[in-house]
Structures are given as C-alpha cells and as structure tokens.
Amino acid sequence: MGVGRSGNLRAQVAKGKVTRHASRSNMANCNCFFCLPSPSEGNSWKSTALCLLGGAALASASIVFVSRIWEKFRQKNTVYPEDTVVLHQFQRAKHVPSLSPFCLKLETFLRMHNIPYMTILDSPLSSKGKMPWIQFNQSRVEDATFSVMFLSETFHIEVNGMSGSVTSQQKAMSRAVVSLVEESLYWTVAYCRWVDHVDQTRAELPYDGVLKFVVPWMMAGIILREMYAHGIGKNSREELYSIMEGDLKALSDLLGEQSFILGERPCEADCSLFGVLAQIMWTLPGTRAEALVKGEYINLANYCIRMRELFWPDWSRIVTEKH
Incomplete structure (x- = not known):
C-alpha cells in the first residue's frame, strides 16, 4: 500500500529533508502567524494588520483570563472584616x-x-x-x-x-x-x-x-x-x-x-x-x-x-x- 503524497512529505520531514516553512510555496499555503505574507506577495496591509490585531487581542484575552482565575482563587481564600x-x-x-x-x-x-x-x-x-x-x-x-x-x-x-x-x-x-x-x-x-x-x-x-x-x-x-x-x-x-x-x-x-x-x-x-x-x-x-x-x-x-x-x-x- 502506498503512503501517498502526504505520507511522503511526513517521511521527508522526519528525515530532516523538509521543514514545514522551508519553502515559499509551503508558506503560501500556510495561515499561521509566522508565515504572514507581506504586501509585496499580493496581500494588503489591511489583512496583515487584522491578523496582528487578532493575535494581540487573543494574547490580551489570555492574560486577562489567567489573571481572573488567579484573582478568583485569591479572593476565595481571603478573609474579610466582619459586618462589613x-x-x-x-x-x-x-x-x-x-x-x-x-x-x-x-x-x-x-x-x-x-x-x-x-x-x-x-x-x-x-x-x-x-x-x-x-x-x-x-x-x-x-x-x-x-x-x-x-x-x-x-x-x-x-x-x-x-x-x-x-x-x-x-x-x-x-x-x-x-x-x-x-x-x-x-x-x-x-x-x-x-x-x-x-x-x-x-x-x-x-x-x-x-x-x-x-x-x-x-x-x-x-x-x-x-x-x-x-x-x-x-x-x-x-x-x-x-x-x-x-x-x-x-x-x-x-x-x-x-x-x-x-x-x-x-x-x-x-x-x-x-x-x-x-x-x-x-x-x-x-x-x-x-x-x-x-x-x-x-x-x-x-x-x-x-x-x-x-x-x-x-x-x-x-x-x-x-x-
């Protein structure tokens, strides 16, 4: 049974012959943060800026979420003054x-x-x-x-x-x-x-x-x-x-x-x-x-x-x- 194209690619990656982001052709099909194309590659700054803003928003939301979890834990173990x-x-x-x-x-x-x-x-x-x-x-x-x-x-x-x-x-x-x-x-x-x-x-x-x-x-x-x-x-x-x-x-x-x-x-x-x-x-x-x-x-x-x-x-x- 043949492993197919995706199987061959995985085998090459495993052998160190190909990395996920080694070629521009691979980058063209990738949407991750590290492979965001520049305007010269046919994309506008607008889409790039939106991706960056989305990443920043996600990071900020993550920080807020973690801080809220910590604050909830801290308050649960806080003793407040009586009758206040x-x-x-x-x-x-x-x-x-x-x-x-x-x-x-x-x-x-x-x-x-x-x-x-x-x-x-x-x-x-x-x-x-x-x-x-x-x-x-x-x-x-x-x-x-x-x-x-x-x-x-x-x-x-x-x-x-x-x-x-x-x-x-x-x-x-x-x-x-x-x-x-x-x-x-x-x-x-x-x-x-x-x-x-x-x-x-x-x-x-x-x-x-x-x-x-x-x-x-x-x-x-x-x-x-x-x-x-x-x-x-x-x-x-x-x-x-x-x-x-x-x-x-x-x-x-x-x-x-x-x-x-x-x-x-x-x-x-x-x-x-x-x-x-x-x-x-x-x-x-x-x-x-x-x-x-x-x-x-x-x-x-x-x-x-x-x-x-x-x-x-x-x-x-x-x-x-x-x-």
Missing part, C-alpha cells in the same frame, strides 16, 4: 467612580444609608456574569437590585430603600422609576456610549495599550446583542434617541423642583437615576444625551450635582487616584 459589606465591581474610571451605572447605583446606596463597606476593584464577575456583587459575613448576593433588597432587609431600611414611613403609592412610584431607568433609559445611554460615541468612551477606560481598543470593540458587540434580545435594539438610531428624550423628559417632569426624584427624601430610585445620569453628565461630552441633560432638562443636571455633593464628597479624589 464587600463590594465587588469594575475598575474606577477617569471622571466617574464607575462606568457601570449599576455599580455606581449600589455604591451610592451604601453611602446613602451609611452602611460600612469596602471595595474590591476589577473583581471577577459573579456567577451570573454580572457586576456588581457583594459579600456580607457568610452571605453572597449577586446583581445590584437583589443586593439592595438584601441590604434593606439586613440593615432594616424601608422597602425600595426609603427611610421613615412611606406610603404604598410612594413605594410603587419608586419601583416604576427604577424600571424606567434600568429597563429603558439605560439601554439608550449604553448605545450612545458603546456604539455611537465609542471614541469618548475609549478615553474614559482605565486601560492602556491594545485593551483600550479591544474592550470597546467587544462591548459594542455585547451591547448590540443584548439590546436586540431585549427588544429595544430592533429600533433605529433615531428611534433610540427618541426613546431617550422621552425618558429624560418624563424624569425631568417628575423631578420638577424637588430635591430628589420622589420628594425631599432620597431612595433607591435616586441611586438608579444617578447611576445613569452621571454617565451622561461626566462621560459623554458633545453627545445628544449630554445636550439634553445640560440644556432642555437642566434640572436633571442640577440634581446630579446635588447627589454628587451629598453622597460623594470624595468624588474628585476617587476619580483621580491611580487604581
């Missing part, structure tokens, strides 16, 4: 404490109710693949909404994070505002950030090198897929901005001249609203979202400044520290 909430979240950003509205919401809630806490930055994602998540003594709670519920019960805070006696109508209104902010406005702001104005977002990221380009590219794909699955992503760009404007108008009208969204006392709804509005106020310069908040709906901008001054007196220090 451990808040796991993303790295700090340049102009806001977090580019995640949900991380900013939860940390604002902790500050609003003077709950002792410590932060673990750039922590591994929860088992749900989300941030933030918390630990408290022997308890572990994932997702900002369930964390607020857990904290409200543990620290005897009224439903929806409202202090003092509240009516059923106020509780219902708080829940309605949270739903509006997190199920509608959030998506249009995410689209504005990761898809429509990615250059501004890239400048906010706490990364250097190739990750500064890879992360926005990955996030754009994730956001678009999640928006489509949600349903809101089936709308056009103009329709999305129309939804955003309608949401901002409704929130502006509801706020009016009040100190907080439901009156003179802050609640969970304020944490949710601040988490999203802060992204518009301080991370999306020159966008339609910023123009709306700082223009037609200026009371929302004043509200953001008021929330920051009240619950984040150390804001400037936090965003300028190197983490």
Whole structure:
C-alpha cells in the first residue's frame, strides 16, 4: 500500500529533508502567524494588520483570563472584616467612580444609608456574569437590585430603600422609576456610549495599550446583542434617541423642583437615576444625551450635582487616584 503524497512529505520531514516553512510555496499555503505574507506577495496591509490585531487581542484575552482565575482563587481564600459589606465591581474610571451605572447605583446606596463597606476593584464577575456583587459575613448576593433588597432587609431600611414611613403609592412610584431607568433609559445611554460615541468612551477606560481598543470593540458587540434580545435594539438610531428624550423628559417632569426624584427624601430610585445620569453628565461630552441633560432638562443636571455633593464628597479624589 502506498503512503501517498502526504505520507511522503511526513517521511521527508522526519528525515530532516523538509521543514514545514522551508519553502515559499509551503508558506503560501500556510495561515499561521509566522508565515504572514507581506504586501509585496499580493496581500494588503489591511489583512496583515487584522491578523496582528487578532493575535494581540487573543494574547490580551489570555492574560486577562489567567489573571481572573488567579484573582478568583485569591479572593476565595481571603478573609474579610466582619459586618462589613464587600463590594465587588469594575475598575474606577477617569471622571466617574464607575462606568457601570449599576455599580455606581449600589455604591451610592451604601453611602446613602451609611452602611460600612469596602471595595474590591476589577473583581471577577459573579456567577451570573454580572457586576456588581457583594459579600456580607457568610452571605453572597449577586446583581445590584437583589443586593439592595438584601441590604434593606439586613440593615432594616424601608422597602425600595426609603427611610421613615412611606406610603404604598410612594413605594410603587419608586419601583416604576427604577424600571424606567434600568429597563429603558439605560439601554439608550449604553448605545450612545458603546456604539455611537465609542471614541469618548475609549478615553474614559482605565486601560492602556491594545485593551483600550479591544474592550470597546467587544462591548459594542455585547451591547448590540443584548439590546436586540431585549427588544429595544430592533429600533433605529433615531428611534433610540427618541426613546431617550422621552425618558429624560418624563424624569425631568417628575423631578420638577424637588430635591430628589420622589420628594425631599432620597431612595433607591435616586441611586438608579444617578447611576445613569452621571454617565451622561461626566462621560459623554458633545453627545445628544449630554445636550439634553445640560440644556432642555437642566434640572436633571442640577440634581446630579446635588447627589454628587451629598453622597460623594470624595468624588474628585476617587476619580483621580491611580487604581
């Protein structure tokens, strides 16, 4: 029985007569990194650059993956202080404490109710693949909404994070505002950030090198897929901005001249609203979202400044520290 051409080639390789990349004809049929052809061989720099970028992205992803595995192992064996909430979240950003509205919401809630806490930055994602998540003594709670519920019960805070006696109508209104902010406005702001104005977002990221380009590219794909699955992503760009404007108008009208969204006392709804509005106020310069908040709906901008001054007196220090 004959060994065939491939068998003969393997035999020659074994004898050292032929190496895999010894001839230009072999290289022409190879797609590995070391045999990338030059432009003079009939290929454009564009395809070569894409291959190089892909290799760099893969290397970066591998480094991140290994570091996350190590961090997860390290945290599993870390003993945290008793009766202190451990808040796991993303790295700090340049102009806001977090580019995640949900991380900013939860940390604002902790500050609003003077709950002792410590932060673990750039922590591994929860088992749900989300941030933030918390630990408290022997308890572990994932997702900002369930964390607020857990904290409200543990620290005897009224439903929806409202202090003092509240009516059923106020509780219902708080829940309605949270739903509006997190199920509608959030998506249009995410689209504005990761898809429509990615250059501004890239400048906010706490990364250097190739990750500064890879992360926005990955996030754009994730956001678009999640928006489509949600349903809101089936709308056009103009329709999305129309939804955003309608949401901002409704929130502006509801706020009016009040100190907080439901009156003179802050609640969970304020944490949710601040988490999203802060992204518009301080991370999306020159966008339609910023123009709306700082223009037609200026009371929302004043509200953001008021929330920051009240619950984040150390804001400037936090965003300028190197983490």
